[in-house]
Amino acid sequence: NAGVTQTPKFRILKIGQSMTLQCTQDMNHNYMYWYRQDPGMGLKLIYYSVGAGITDKGEVPNGYNVSRSTTEDFPLRLELAAPSQTSVYFCASSPDRKNQPQHFGDGTRLSIL
C-alpha cells in the first residue's frame, strides 16, 4: 500500500519558471491538503480539497493553483516561480477532517534560484 506519493522529491527552478508538484493517494481519502514547511516555521496550508471537483484556499495560496479532477490526484501548480517559494512541500490526505489523522507524503524539496 503506497499511501501518499509525491513527485518529484527534489527540484531546482529558475525564477519565472513553472512546474507542477504531483500528489497521489491510494487510500480513497476524500480530503487532501498541500502544505509548505519553511525552516523554523510550522506547516502552512496552501490549498485543500474535500473531494473531487472541490478545492479551497488555505493560509498561503498566493502564487499557487490546484485542481482535483479525481479522488486520487491533487496536483499543485506554481505558475511563475519566485525565491519566496523555496520550501519543502508536503501533500497529505485524510478520510475526512473530523478527528482523523492526516497521512503525509515524503515531501518535495523545491529551490528557486
Added chain:
Amino acid sequence: KNEVEQSPQNLTAQEGEFITINCSYSVGISALHWLQQHPGGGIVSLFMLSSGKKKHGRLIATINIQEKHSSLHITASHPRDSAVYICAVYPHFGNEKLTFGTGTRLTIIP
C-alpha cells in the same frame, strides 16, 4: 502569538531518559494531532486524541481540554527517537484545516 505553542523548541537528552514535550493551544479544538518528522524525512502521524490519554509502545500522549494543553512523553528514550515532534490541532470552528506548532527538535545522545 501562535495559536499552537510547543515547548521546549529544542531538547537534548541522554539515552534512557524520560522525555516530555508540551503543547498549548489557545482555541477550542475537536482533536489534537501529534506527528513525528525524522531529519530529511517525511511526517508520520503518532496520535490523534480529543480526550484523556493514548499509549503506543514507549510513547504516551495526554490531553487536558479544560487547560488547553497536551503532552507527549517518551519512556526509555533511544537515539532513534531523535526527530522533530509536531503538535497540531483541529479547531472547533473555521476552515477545514490543522493549525500546527513549530515543532520540538529532540536529540537523544547514546
